Amino acid sequence: MxxxxxxxxxxxxxxxxxxxxxxxxxxxxxxxxxxxxxxxxxxxxxxxxxxxxxxxxxxxxxxxxxxxxxxxxxxxxxxxxxxxxxxxxxxxxxxxxxxxxxxxxxxxxxxxxxxxxxxxxxxxxxxxxxxxxxxxxxxxxxxxxxxxxxxxxxxxxxxxxxxxxxxxxxxxxxxxxxxxxxxxxxxxxxxxxxxxxxxxxxxxxxxxxxxxxxxxxxxxxxxxxxxxxxxxxxxxxxxxxxxxxxxxxxxxxxxxxxxxxGGNNAAIVTPSANQDLALRSIAFSAMGTAGQRCTSLRRLFVHESIADGFIAKLRNVYASVSIGDPSQPSTLIGPLIDAAAYEAMEKSLTEAQALGGKVHGGGRVDRALPSAYYVTPALVEMPGQQGPVLRETFAPILYVIRYRDLTDVIAMHNGVPQGLASSIFTTDIQEAETFMSSAGSDCGIVNVNIGPSGAEIGGAFGGEKETxxxxxxxxxxxxxxxxxxTNTINYSRDLPLAQGVKFDVG
CATH class of the missing domain: 3.40.605.10 (Aldehyde Dehydrogenase; Chain A, domain 1)
Structure with a gap:
């Protein structure tokens, strides 16, 4: 247009x-x-x-x-x-x-x-x-x-x-x-x-x-x-x-x-995960609506045994998405809502780099429209969960962190103030059930083999903690x-009191 x-x-x-x-x-x-x-x-x-x-x-x-x-x-x-x-x-x-x-x-x-x-x-x-x-x-x-x-x-x-x-x-x-x-x-x-x-x-x-x-x-x-x-x-x-x-x-x-x-939603990709399924789910969850959903995926934990190959595939997915006029059928990512959203994204990426993060993407595109803010989605490999990873930035930034042990990664997953949506990609029933158990995700929405974004109206929507x-x-x-x-109706001619209390008069 x-x-x-x-x-x-x-x-x-x-x-x-x-x-x-x-x-x-x-x-x-x-x-x-x-x-x-x-x-x-x-x-x-x-x-x-x-x-x-x-x-x-x-x-x-x-x-x-x-x-x-x-x-x-x-x-x-x-x-x-x-x-x-x-x-x-x-x-x-x-x-x-x-x-x-x-x-x-x-x-x-x-x-x-x-x-x-x-x-x-x-x-x-x-x-x-x-x-x-x-x-x-x-x-x-x-x-x-x-x-x-x-x-x-x-x-x-x-x-x-x-x-x-x-x-x-x-x-x-x-x-x-x-x-x-x-x-x-x-x-x-x-x-x-x-x-x-x-x-x-x-x-x-x-x-x-x-x-x-x-x-x-x-x-x-x-x-x-x-x-x-x-x-x-x-x-x-x-x-x-x-x-x-x-x-x-x-x-x-x-x-x-x-x-x-707010939501600071995360997903875990385990060694047994169907990687093609995970890639498609992550793409929509992290980049859909230009990362401006409360359920957008913002943190991704990938097991160290598959991390290098999986992140390489994910970078290819990120490089393939079309950015531009959202009214066009081929477009997958439209603009950020305004300049403030773009400035918040830039600030978070700068902070992540200062903490040792490796940023892929994240730049502004289509400067022919100086008052519009189109950006390439950012994939940021982080050495740990710190700084901007702990807060919600309403923009297409996905922080990727390697993990080794399921118990440890669940603790890291839960180690943020927000508790809206979460997911795990696995074909191991023990991992799936653990993640959904009381010892697993502390979020209001807990998914298996789908991303955290995209709720149906049949399920109660909402989260815990600062959400x-x-x-x-x-x-x-x-x-x-x-x-x-609470209504109590006495249809008898007697007046027994609760807890056996006696109060006889007359």
Whole structure:
């Protein structure tokens, strides 16, 4: 695409999606495409009062929505899934334009939204509580799940639409209202999704006004959402630094958090591994989305007996990938999101070299677009796990370290603050089972013979340690959007007390 074409296509897609954004000459929010680095338009940022009004409206909607039967709430999410199917091609292309991820990934992100809608519709008839054995005769004890309230959703640029849907689809069937604060780096896709949501709401007809709100802006907008007492649940996706701010603020008012934070994901390649399978898995996990996934592979441990040959093969794979316009079918790696991402990559590579790292790749390409940041992915052979290897750099850098013993490499694998995703490549069942055991990986996602990147909605997504500990999608993650009550019913004429307590009066 030529630079002038990018903005024009973005606006055309927004119009097709029914989401013409309120461009303003003096808008403080700047919409850009990393494809050329140029401005698509300026947008207004919500004021603190705007955010508070949206939250109050959402709370009023929740007071109505909570009494709608859950299967009926599922019907709204079914309609959202239908609207997303109709909009998939246009919304997927817009994701590519605004994030720089390749088109198949943009389309895949919208498919993920469709998948979670399907999942949530089924879930709307499965919000089960338990019947609990009681020690008191003539009594029954059970648990009941109720909507929590307003759910504030804060999303990151790298998955600008799917993460909203992971949360919104579940929150809506659980009986919550939602207020969304997208990344200030991806405001256009948020307007598009909101337009799709509004069409689903219009078809549903009975949804209360304000059930799904959108507030655009930066940190100040997010702070109002995080601090507001009527936001019962805050689901925030972003950096560990962001989580350190959000978590205590929500806790201070006794709210609830679902935090999806940083990942410093690793894979182990053992001597028995299918090397061709491992190479393909590593390539996508480390280079997909230009290394800008929270589940991107950043550390690779290769057994010393196969390391030289395997690293040579991996270098050939790295040299073969196509870098450029993400809208072209042949492209595998698009641009970094902005200059800050490029500067962080350069800083980490410089630091790695100073520690004895041998860097392959990592340079900037396509300088014909001075405001866009295309880079060759970097493969860095490191003498040990230190310096930048211990932190997450949101860029296509893969640190490779040799290992000798499985027990030692698992300890090294776990020796970072983050705990999101992990994998091992092996055909040895003992190695695989050990890695998945309590003595193995300490991550929330533990894979065998696939990379750490690329989760399905059927499994709960999230991690441990500095990754935040929250879970979205799959399994019983729906419980994070509801509150639990324990109910005891006495259907007898007696009043036995628990633990044999006696308190006779009269």
């Amino acid at each position: 030529e630079s002038s074409t990018v903005a024009r296509e973005a606006i055309d897609l927004l119009n097709k999606l029914g989401a013409a954004p309120p461009f303003a000459a003096q808008g403080s929010l700047v919409a850009r495409s990393p494809i050329d680095g140029l401005t698509v338009g300026h947008l207004p940022e919500a004021s603190a009062d705007d955010v508070r009004r949206t939250i109050e409206q959402a709370h009023a909607a929740y007071l109505i929505w909570r009494s709608v039967p859950a299967p009926r709430r599922g019907e709204l999410v079914r309609l959202l899934g239908e609207e997303l199917r109709r909009s998939k091609e246009d919304l997927g292309r817009l994701v590519t334009i605004e994030t720089g991820k390749i088109l198949s990934e943009g389309l895949g992100e919208v498919q993920e939204m469709i998948d979670i809608c399907d999942f949530a519709v089924g879930l709307s008839r499965q919000l089960y509580g338990l019947t609990i054995a009681t020690e008191r005769p003539g009594h029954r004890m059970m648990e009941t799940w109720h909507p929590a309230g307003v759910c504030g959703i804060v999303t990151a640029f790298n998955f600008p639409v799917a993460v909203w849907c992971w949360n919104a689809a579940l929150a809506l069937v659980c009986g919550d209202a939602v207020v969304w604060k997208p990344s200030e780096k991806t405001p256009l896709t948020a307007y598009a999704v909101q337009a799709v949501m509004e069409r689903a709401l219009a078809r549903f007809a009975a949804a209360p006004l304000g059930l799904a709100g959108l507030v655009q802006g930066g940190r100040a907008v997010g702070e109002v959402l995080v601090d507001h007492p009527k936001v019962a649940v805050v689901s925030a996706t972003g950096s560990t630094r962001m989580g350190r701010d959000v978590g205590p603020r929500v806790a201070a008012r006794f709210g609830r958090c679902i935090l999806e934070l 935040g500990g929250g879970r979205e999608s799959g399994s019983d993650a729906w419980k994070g959007y509801m509150r639990r009550t």
